[in-house]
Amino acid sequence: MVAKIIDGKAVAQHVRAQCREETAALKARGVTPGLAVIIVGDNPASKVYVANKVKACTEVGLHSTVYAFAADTPDAEVEAKILALNADPLVHGILVQLPLPKHFDAKRVLAAISVDKDVDGFHLYNVGALAQGETVFPPCTPYGVSKMLEYENIPIEGQNVVVVGASNIVGKPMAMMLMQRDATVCICHAKTRDLAQFTILADILVVAAGVPNLILPQMVRTGAVVIDVGINRLPDGRLVGDVDFEGVRQKASYISPVPGGVGPMTITMLVHNTIQAARRQAELAEG
Numbered sequence: 001m002v003a004k005i006i007d008g009k010a011v012a013q014h015v016r017a018q019c020r021e022e023t024a025a026l027k028a029r030g031v032t033p034g035l036a037v038i039i040v041g042d043n044p045a046s047k048v049y050v051a052n053k054v055k056a057c058t059e060v061g062l063h064s065t066v067y068a069f070a071a072d073t074p075d076a077e078v079e080a081k082i083l084a085l086n087a088d089p090l091v092h093g094i095l096v097q098l099p100l101p102k103h104f105d106a107k108r109v110l111a112a113i114s115v116d117k118d119v120d121g122f123h124l125y126n127v128g129a130l131a132q133g134e135t136v137f138p139p140c141t142p143y144g145v146s147k148m149l150e151y152e153n154i155p156i157e158g159q160n161v162v163v164v165g166a167s168n169i170v171g172k173p174m175a176m177m178l179m180q181r182d183a184t185v186c187i188c189h190a191k192t193r194d195l196a197q198f199t200i201l202a203d204i205l206v207v208a209a210g211v212p213n214l215i216l217p218q219m220v221r222t223g224a225v226v227i228d229v230g231i232n233r234l235p236d237g238r239l240v241g242d243v244d245f246e247g248v249r250q251k252a253s254y255i256s257p258v259p260g261g262v263g264p265m266t267i268t269m270l271v272h273n274t275i276q277a278a279r280r281q282a283e284l285a286e287g
């Protein structure tokens with residue numbers, strides 16, 4: 001068996017076309033969805049992601065503004081900017097690019113974002129709502145994975161899902177979202193003892209551990225769907241995921257590549273969430 005490659009760029013284009021239509025409809029009502037992006041420090045990867053977020057907004061017709069702060073900026077200054085953006089009616093979505101420099105209390109900074117503008121879905125209220133199956137803004141990366149599965153008509157209900165990696169950004173919300181869809185979900189870690197005994201059971205394997213070549217072909221059930229969320233820059237400059245792509249491809253039924261898999265979906269779902277935020281705020285304002 002050779003897996004079908006899930007082309008994240010193609011799925012992203014499909015979702016972005018819908019986003020364009022929704023944005024045009026909102027603009028016709030006098031509302032241009034607006035995103036504010038806060039970046040602190042000089043992390044080169046973060047700068048690229050922020051630039052790509054701005055580009056995606058422009059492409060779909062959203063307004064976006066970047067607020068860049070030096071790494072040694074006091075927490076209070078960043079929080080003051082967030083409070084000002086919370087009160088700005090032209091800003092519908094706010095995000096703080098992660099990771100923040102070490103001295104920041106990231107939880108506190110994220111909690112300053114208005115729940116209604118929390119398009120990353122990282123505010124504790126939205127995290128709690130997700131646990132109850134009622135979230136308004138699902139976190140962008142796991143939301144993107146869900147859309148990729150939906151696009152390929154991959155069933156979730158009743159499937160064995162193994163998520164490797166329990167981060168707040170990907171692993172935990174991914175597990176919650178798939179559990180909500182009646183999958184049987186197991187969360188593992190890169191350090192799980194005999195990881196293969198769990199991964200081999202997966203009908204759908206989502207890997208977000210940040211360890212290159214963590215998942216080898218012998219750890220994957222024949223016919224499994226394998227979604228690679230890892231982003232690892234190798235010493236030779238190559239970007240790879242957490243899965244031995246060429247090896248696992250020979251066993252899986254579907255596989256997402258890195259680059260060109262989940263990454264483009266993360267940014268697309270951010271645009272989608274910002275449009276939903278604008279629509280909800282417009283509806284509230286209209287009464």
Ligand SMILES: Nc1nc2c(c(=O)[nH]1)N[C@@H](CN(C=O)c1ccc(C(=O)N[C@@H](CCC(=O)O)C(=O)O)cc1)CN2
Nearest residue numbers: 049095096097098099120140141259260261263264266
């Ligand atoms: N506030 C947030 N911070 C972070 C998030 C997030 O969702 N919200 N996720 C990641 C970084 N991230 C978006 O911010 C992100 C990562 C990767 C990609 C992407 O498109 N990757 C490409 C490769 C790009 C490259 O060459 O480096 C791919 O996989 O094809 C988009 C967004 C952590 N921080």
